[in-house]
Amino acid sequence: MEKRSFSVSEDVWITLKDGTRLATRIWMPEGAEKDPVPAVLEFLPYRKRDGTSPRDESTYPVFAEAGIAGVRVDIRGSGESEGVIDGEYTPRELSDACEVIEWIASQSWSNGKVGMMGISWGGFNCLQTAALKPEALKAVISIASTVDRFNDDIHYKNGCHLYANLSWASTMLTYQSRTPDKALVGDKWKEMWLERLEGEPFFLEEWIEHQRRDAYWEHGSICEDFEGFDTPALVIAGWADGYRNTPLKAVEGVGEKAKALIGPWIHKYPHFAWPKPRADFHGEAIAWWNRWLRDEQNGAESIPQARAYILDGPRPKAWRDEDPGFWVAKDTWSKPEVAVFSIAGDKCLTEGEGGAGVGDIYLRSPLDSGVNSGEWFTLKPDAEMAGDQRVDDAGALVFETAPLQDEAVYLGMPELSLDLSCSADWENMVARIVDVHPDGTATRVVYGVLNLAHRDGYAEPKAMPKDEKVSVTMRLDACGYRLKPGHRMRLSLATASWPLILPSPEAPGVTIDTASIRLAMPLLGAHERIDMPQPENPDPLPNYTFLEAGSTRRFVERDLMTGMTHYHIQEDTGFEEHPDTKLRNQETRTECWSINADDPQSMKGVCEGTTRYEREDGWNVRTHTRTELTCTKTEWILSASVKGYEGGEEIFSKNFSKTVKRDFM
Template sequence: MTERSFTVLENEWITLKDGTRLSARIWMPDGAGQDPVPAVFEFLPYRKRDGTCLRDESTYPVFAAAGIAGVRVDIRGSGESDGVIDGEYTPLELANACELIAWIAAQSWSNGSVGMMGISWGGFNCLQVAALRPPALKAVISIASTVDRYNDDIHYKNGTHLSAQLSWAATMLAYQSRSPDPELTGNRWKEMWLERLENEPFFLEEWLTHQRRDDFWKHGSIGENFDDVAVPAMVIAGWADGYRNTPIRAVEGLGDKAKALIGPWVHKYPHFAWPKPRADFTGEAIAWWNRWLRGEENGIDTLPQVRAYILDGIRPAPRRDVDPGFWIGKDRWQAPEMMNFYADQFRMLIPGNPIPGAHDHDRYIRSPLDTGTASGEYFTLKPDVEMAIDQRGDDAGSLVIEGEVLEADLDVLGRPVLAMTVACDADRANLCARLVDVHPDGTATRVSFGVLNLAHRDSYAEPQAMPRGEKAMVRIELDACGYRFRKGHRIRLSISTSYWPMILPPPTDPGVSIDMASLGFALPKLGTHDRITVKEPDDPDPLPHYIEHAPAATQRSVTRNLTENRSEYRIHEDTGLFEHPGNGLATRQLREELWSISPDDPLSMTGVSTWTCDMRRPNWFVRTVSTARIACSADEWLISAEVKAYEDEAQIFEKTFEKRIPRDFM
């Protein structure tokens, strides 16, 4: 196909019905005024001018060369857009998105068909907008997203409190505190900046007032009613990311409307993600848009319903550039056949079903509260120690149940399930179950994990205290995985009552008794499939290169102060100082995050995340410093935050937040 020339409209103002002016960057195929084209729309708070420009410039020029316009719009209060953001995926945000889709479809250069796309926030809201059925929206591509905002996002997971909730609140505080670019807004930039600084919310406060799966989380969760989505959806994720469940859940819920692609990747677009192999995302996306926005019969709709990369006996490492494995396709996804295991009295994992009462053996487990430092982060941006590392350290504080050496390869695809009867002497406790591949040399690779707050064992909306002195049946569905356990390896099930710092501890640390005779563990078999190939991108280095003034740096460390009986998990992220060669804007972000806990005191837990964000041009410099904190008492979450802003080294603004929020079965 002949590539079309195109023009980049660096900033286009779009005025909403309420008068708010939003800022858009548009990649426009030349000649679209005479030969209208379809458009792909992305709607984010991550700042098109400096936050997402790298990935935008790896994707939208390719679309435009294929005759598809790209429209990247900053949500209100972000980048150069007017106003102040009002939260995540709010009714106002989604209504604005529908209005923007109608605006795009009405332009003289548009053929009236719009697609919506994005990763993470943009992956979330394109599915949510699809459920609202704006007439011009014909298809979506959703990457690293969720259909269940309560259980499959960075806030809560099966009733447990994810530490990523503080991390993300700190991130959003930093992003929303940053200045517009005066080159685009002119003299209004400082007035707009001060309005944001004064009025931006501290998201953590709202999130913590909804600790149950209530209407707040049901809003925007398309899993509440998959039938609301009527357009085709390509749903993509990576096994190394926290959003790995969504592609399979989407095809289960959306049926023939959905296609799933799951690779080995972290939280990145597939054409530049790690670990490799990558996928030709832009090529597939163009075919997808041409099929659904142009009506081109190109065969993209005949792809297998599920394509997945099966990881083949991978080894955890400080960095994973390439993961061994193979691609499979399933023309139609069906619930997998499960391979069942039980635990005998010797803590061996035995194929077969549990036999209640076969042995009278309860096992009490109370993990040190710093068990979990090998977990990595909930969503991963780099293929280094943000991913789970060797599990032997965490397994030392866990109940370990292990199978015999495998006599043949075992391939799995889907969600493992653990069911068992437990008891504890408190109204709540956390459990973490991990599926681990044990290599012949003892190296332990985490394949999947699941967590549960026992008070949420029967309902996330109406948690109930554990019956003290009585046993209760619990079920933990682990995250989806695609994996080959090799001949000569062992399958390990590791169970702990802590998984810090990924999940925050309950107010007491009672430990849990497990009825071993009741324990049943099931692995989803890969089942019928075809070996397939997934094309890799033609360009092995699709991201543009900016001018480097200071290098990036990253560091994660765990420190255990034996004298003070305290463990610390520290994160240092420095993006380096880079200048965009086209607009001259140079930016740098520094993140310092520290989690601390005493291994025997759940109320000692603290977390603090500080972001320093710089923007500069010759004769112009602004900085914001944002800090978010969390601590706890037996009855409350204690949160606070502050934002300071500087212009040319002089402080011009300071604001603080502080709140005590009752714990609600957490």
């Protein structure tokens, strides 16, 4: 098909019914007024002028050349859009999205059919908006998202409190404190900025009020009504990302309307993600849009229900540029058959049911165990990914197979069941499946966590019966992995993974009946090996001018005198200038997570973020945020501050402070 020329505009504003104007960037195919075209909406708080501009500029021109309009809209209170954000995936946000879709469909250049896509926030809200069934929304592409906001998002995981809960709240406080660009909104930029600074919430205050799966988390979780979800959805994720479960959960729940695609990737679009191999996202997306927005009979509805990259023994590295493996397809996804493992008398992980075990074993991991667990969600293929697991296994109870005689290939979500007891109301359990290479290098295949108070459900947690054995089942995250002959499979059990999950109030440890351990690994089963096209352009992101270089540091500091462990994160995006808008911006972020290996009340997380915006005419603004989370046995204690500066002078300051009762978490 011949590529169409197109124009790019930021001078169109969408006015909502309440009068709020949303800032919009549109890539418009030439001739759309005479020959109307379909459109794809991405609706985000991440700032089209600077935050997402590189990836927008890698994709929407390609869509426009294929005759598909791209409509990139900042949600209210973000970028240059008016108003103040009121939270994450709120009813107002989704209502605004429906209004925007209606607006697009009513334009003279539109053929009346709209698609919606996005990664992370945009992946979430396109599924949630589709569940509301706006008439013009015909299909979605959801990347790195969730169908279950309580168990598969950045806040809590199977009842465990993720450290990313504070980290992400800090990130969003920093994001939402940013000024609109005066070059686009004019003289009212400062008024808009001050309104935003004054009104923006500290999201953690709301998130931490809901420590169980209540109506707050049910809102926006499409798993609450899979049967009612009927929009064609291409659902994409990466094994290296926290949102790896969603594609398989979507096809299990939605059925044939959903298609799953899982690569080796971090939290990025597939055409520029790491580790490689990448995928031709543009080709996939254009075929999807043409099928559902143009009624082109191209067979997109008949692609295999699940396509996945099977990792073939990657080694943990400082930078994982490419992971070995191969692509497979399953025309119809169904619950996999499993290989069952138990514990033999010699503490060996052995295939088969009913191992004799090695009796009851008490396990209490040092609270600073887990520093090689990596980030919950990853933006770079470096130390944000899980490192060599030998470090973390030192604080775990491990069981291991003999070297494998034959390969073992898995695809799906492993399940672990075991009997255990606990002397307190609850404790955290962590299970990891590890690929042990012949030289001892240990690659994490997959992991799962469970707050034992949530063992029978997440809506009504209950205390453990003290020192009485209970049966527990853990569903680990999804994986696609081949264990090679000569490698060993290790099951590692722990009660801590610092700082990935925050400790229970007493951290009492557990006593495990090793004879009860049953590990069910999902077999790959019937499949077809396939080739996945890679993007034609190996470097699709535009290159901006960096006036100051960025940097990244991630390190662990242990004080052998005090017993404190400090996990440090330092990020600097560099000071860059957009070649067209000439807007200059920079963000720096630091985090420090501290804990004494024997004292759960010693935990402390501190995050700081600074943003900087400048123009050549001397316009210079900056914001600084600081957030902190500590605890007692019975309470979570959180605080935050936001400061705004113009030309070096402080013009705004605001503080947040809240103490919340711990609710089985």
